[in-house]
Structure formats: C-alpha cells, structure tokens
Amino acid sequence: MKPRHKKLAIIASGVTALGIASILVLNAFQSNLVFFFSPTQVANNEAPMGKSFRIGGLVEEGSIKRQTDGLTVNFVVTDTAKVIPVQYTGILPDLFKEGKGVVAQGKLTDDGIFRADEVLAKHDENYMPPEAAEALEQADKARQTVLVQ
C-alpha cells in the first residue's frame, strides 16, 4: 500500500468506528432517558402508561401504610394540588419520612397506582430533591393563576 492509501485507510476505519460508536451511544441514550412528571401532570394524563418515569413531591402526612408482609409499603406523593398513590416493595431509604421530599421511579399501572422500583430520598435532612421542589413550585403557580382568574 502507498503511504497515502494507508493514511486514507486509517482515517476511513477511524471514521467508521466513530460512526458505529455514535449510533450505538445515541441509540442507547434515547431508550434510557427517564422523564420526570409532577403529580398534577400525572393527574392530567400527561405521563405515559407502561413506560418508566419519575415522580416527585412530598410524602403525604399519615399516608404510609405497611402491608402484612412487612415489605410492601403504600404511600401517597403530593405536590399539594394533586396526589398519586405509590406502592413500593423493599427497604426505604433512611431519610424517607412523612412530610419530607421524595422522588420515585417506576411505572403507572391501570389501577392508577404508581409501582415504584426505586425510591430516592437524599442524604441530608434539610435538602429537598430538585424534582420534588419543582413539582411543589408548579402546583403553587397553577393555584395562583386560578386565583387570578
């Protein structure tokens, strides 16, 4: 091979490899994005059925109920405007408490219950998960616009 061809071959194989890699990466990326919805958005049917997404808000006071197996927990997530009932099986994080912020990831089922496979509560007492904070803020805004009307 002539040096020029060799150079071309190296560049061509490099570009091909990069191309394949980018397709791979972007494809995986697309299918693994997890979107966030507030309880109000879920109530307005904006969230997809059967696809995993995140919800956030406050754990409603007095809503935590443990089932007899001891592992399955039901609780309600609220943005102070709308609520979503959530079910989770497993050990909850140390900072999961009534009245505190929470983010859960899972799927919405036909009975309107959000089945969480992951519950996140952050490792600081005073800290509100940003998703939860945003959900509360939006609900607040919505209420104000209603008042103005």
Next chain:
Amino acid sequence: MIPELGNFALILALLLAFVQGTLPIIGAARGIPSWIALARPVVQGQFVFVTIAFFCLAYSFVTSDFSVLNVAQNSNTQLPLEYRFAATWGSHEGSLLLWTFMLASWSVAVSVFSRHLPNDMVARVLGVMGLVSVGFLIFMLFTSNPFDRILPGLTEGSDLNPLLQDPGMVFHPPMLYMGYVGFSVAFAFAISALLSGQLDATWARWSRPWTTVAWLFLTLGIMLGSWWAYYELGWGGWWFWDPVENASFLPWLVGTALIHSLAVTEKRGGFKSWTILLAISAFSLSLLGTFLVRSGVLTSVHAFATDPKRGIFILAFLVVVIGVSLLLFAWRAPKIGLGGKFELVSRESMLLANNLLLVVAAGSVLLGTLYPLFMDALDLGKISVGPPYFETVFVPLMTPAIFLMGLGPLARWKQASLPELAVRLRWAFAVSLVTALLMPFVMGEWKLFVSFGLLMAFWVIASMVVSVMHRLRSSAKVGLFAKLAAQPRSYYGMHAAHLGIAIFIIGVTLVGGYETEKDVRMEIGEVVEVGGYTFRFNGVKKAPGPNYMADIGSVDVLRNGEKVTSMEPEKRVYNASGMAMTEAAIDTGILRDLYVALGEPLGNGAWIVRVYHKPFVDWIWFGCLLMAFGGALAVTDRRYRLSSRKERDPDPVTDKKVSGSTPGKIPTAAPLIARSKKA
C-alpha cells in the same frame, strides 16, 4: 487569631501565585535568566503559605472554634478527633483549600524533582501551575472563604453529615484530589510545550512519570470512593453511575488514554498533538469534576454544598482555561508536528485504537452526565439518564479495547504482522475461550454474559503469559531469575496494571452474575437462606456511640449447621442532626462477601433485614489496587532515575538506549542545548 493568620496566609499565597504565574513565563519567553530563576523559590514560598492556611483551618476544626462559620456548619464537639480533622475538607470551602493545598504540593514536588530539566521549561511549567493556583485562590478568597467568621461565635456546631463520618472521609477526598490536581502537572507540561514549540521524546520522558503518578492516585481515589459507597450507603452497590462518580471517572478515562499516548510519544516520538490534546482534556475534565461536584449544579448524593453563584465563577474559570488552552493548541500545534510514521498494523495503531475507544467512552459518559443539566437549564423538562444507558454503551466500547490489550504488548512498534500475532496468541485465545465457557458451570449456572466477561479477563491474563514468555525467551541473559531481573520495571508495571483490569473484570462479572440480594422481614430467631449460608436473626439491642444512639442487630451466620461468624449491623441516629444512618455489617472473604443491613423495625422485635451474598466482589477493588501498583512500578523505572543522573554525567550510551531503535529520528539535542543556559 489563628483563622486570621490563615486568611493572611491565603492572601500572601495569592500574591506569590501571581508572581509565579507571570514573571517566569515572560522570563522564559524573553530569555531573562533572573526571572526564570524566580520560579522555584516562589513556588516554595507559595507552598509554605498555603500549608499554613490549610493547617490553620484544620486547627480551627480540631479545637472546635465555632466562631468560624465553616467550622460551625460542619463540625461538632461530640465528633471524634479524626472526623473533626477530616471535616476540614468536608465542606465546599474546605475542599477548595484542600485542592489548592494539593496544587501547591504538586508544584513544590515539580520544583524539587526537576533538577535535570532545562530551567526555562521548569519556569513555564511552574508558571502555568501558578496561573491555575491564582484562579483557585481568587475563587476561595472572594466567594468561599473558609475562614469567614460568625460573631458572636456559637457554642455548638451543627455537625458533619453523618454519611461523611467514616474512615472513607479521611482518605477518599485527599486521594481523589491528588489525582485531579496531579493532572495539572501534565497540563502544565503540555502548555509549556506549546509555548516553547518543543515537544520531543525527552519531553515525554519528563512528563510521563508525573502523569502516571496522578493517574495512580486518581485510581486509588475512585477505588476508595467505590468501596466506601459499597459499605456505607447500605445498598451494597459498588458503582451507581451517579454524576459525581462520573465526574471522577471522566478524567480517569482520558488520563488512561493519555498514559498510553505518552508511551508512543516517548518511545516513537509519535502522537504529539494528540498527547497535548489529551493532557488538556484530562485536566479540563478534572476542573469540570470539581465544578460539577462543588457548585451544586448536580444534586446528587455527594453534592452537599449548594450555592449556584459560585458555580458561575468556576464555569468562567473553566471556559478561560479550556478556551485559552485550545486557542494556544490551534495556534502552536503545527509547530510541534505530528511525529513518527507507522503502519496500519503496528503497536502505534493499536494504541491509537485504544485511545479512540477510551475517548469515545469518555464522551458518552460526558453526554449522559451533562445532557440532563442542559435540558434543565434550557427549561426543556427534567430528565435523568439511568445506569442501563452507561452499561449498554460501555460494554461494547470496552470489548475491543480489552481485546487489543492482549495484542498490543506483543505487537512490534512501527510495523507488526497480524498472522504472526495470530500464531503466537492462538493458544492463549483457545485456553481462555475454553476456560471461560466452562467456568460458569463451576459457579453453578451457565450465563452468556458471565462467559463473555470471563473470556475478556482470561484473554488478558493468557496473552500476558505469552508476552512475558516471549520476552524472556528473547532475553540474552542466562537463567530464569537473571532473565526476569533484566526486564525493566515499567514492563512489569504495564502487566500489573493490565492484570488489575482482568481481576477487576472477573469481580464485576461474577458479582453481577451470581449475587443474591434478599430483603426479608425477620422475627427474632427466624432464619433465612442466602447463597448457601443460613442467617439467623437474634434481635436488636440499643447501645450509645460517641455521638449517636445505635440499634445493633445480631445475626449468626451458619453453613452446613456450623457457625461461620456473627454479624452486627447497626442503625444509628445522630444526636446533633437527628439523622438516621444504616451501617451495614460485612464479612469479607476472598471468594465472597456476606452483607447484612438493617431496614426498619416492624414491632415485636421484628425488623426488615437486607441480606446479600456477593461472590468475588472484593476483586473489583483489588483489581484497582493492582492497577495503581502497576503505575507505581512504572514510575520507579530505572530510566527515569537515569535521566536525572544524566544531568550530572551526560552518558551517550543511555541516551541511545532510551531513544530506541531509530537514533537520530527523535530530536533529543534541542533540550540539551537549552539546558546549557542553566544558572
């Protein structure tokens, strides 16, 4: 008084950093010997003042001086001594001071261990590091001063986040920062090469050990962080693809590419511009890591400090550093040239492919880490990118890189022959394939991905054996020991690091394939079977700790009716903050870990208990240790020590030996001339 001393020390350090960042660089450009000679003493002076500042802050923490805001917010009189000391870097301000302290330490190390470098080069390198230091000191003094007072002082501080009250906090951040900041040396070398327009094999030989040391600290830092998360967070995971973890992983990936690219620059004088670009990227990603973790833009497990205002400064700093470096690169890189030629099949081309794969991997991690931030900043909705993305991307990208890890060390520089390599490695491949196919049966169940992972690991090991045997056979020495002793230490270093990767893969594969995780409700005296072990729950009793109240569980572990061990997982509630913390109990073994953590009490003495059996999980961290050990072997290689002796006694024989089989192609003469200028 002491905090004020610290504050003054920081201001003096800033002034010295200004001098360090300007005069030596100008002196080197204009050829003013006295300005060049300023570099070393100024660096050492700055180091003294930053050290004073650092220990002033540590003193305030240890003595619980709650009139200092930072101490009042992050410490407490009940905190044990070691954590009061570690709390020095537990906050945003303190961790910046640690960063600066590390930078000063690296600079002083460069000034001491650079006797053999030409003075103008030392001046440029130290000058660039001085400019970085200026940025950090200004940031600290103007936006996040660790010595800010709160008057009148408080009688009690609020406490260090209980999650951080762990030996991991004492070692993980300093190690990680040593790595992060260490890349500033590689960066400074790269910039000085651009400034002077000189980049040759000798330059690579100088900057290579520094880069390797930084890389080995970063490896250790990441390893400690992963291990810490494993035992402290109580979920038993060792890597979560959390943005903060990614922030430390990005410079590691690019740093690994840089180490390999530097090998080509040193041995063959090739990949010059690429090496420079990687050095700039590695340091930029280190800065980005600091920015991501410390500005509060990320809100993840690790982001304790949240103040977006500061983020803007770091962002601006980041833009200046990256922007100026790349401008300089665009302007000066043509002067440096591309370096030696090589064939399509050669060790160079394989290293190039490895570099490309590592950089693409880094790019995909960067995309997954930053994309949610951009979406959020542009108000396009909140999204998150989960671990499945990183896993699906990583495995296919790393597979060819690991395959090449077997080929590379056996391939010749400049031109290699594929048929020859195939003949040499066919047995290695056959053996690793057969073992990888059979091994899962030994573990109890055949799984495709386990076989695949093991194939990668065994391939690395088998090809390494072939490489070492080949090397020994062609050695001129007589006798196995003489032959082994004749190999350079960097050669063993490379294999140790590669073996570390193999061990790491074995750990990841087997724990992924055969771990058992059970969350169970357990009454007192109830048993549960996990991974062939029987766990018996004996209940929980209360016991006070130094600054917390603990529920301590008692779990007996039996195997075939015989008691193996008893474990005591804890649930703590910290007095100062009222925060609850899970302390898992772990029984560590070479072949498996047993992991027990308490969930919640259910009444009547019953608890939810998390019981895990994790085969081979410790191999993950052992592999990382081995990688770091390989790095340490490589930097203590004889040739780096020789090059410092050469300064006193120029020895043409060693010179020829180092520059490889093509003397004359690599211009080693230029720095020798430059060196004659020394004072």
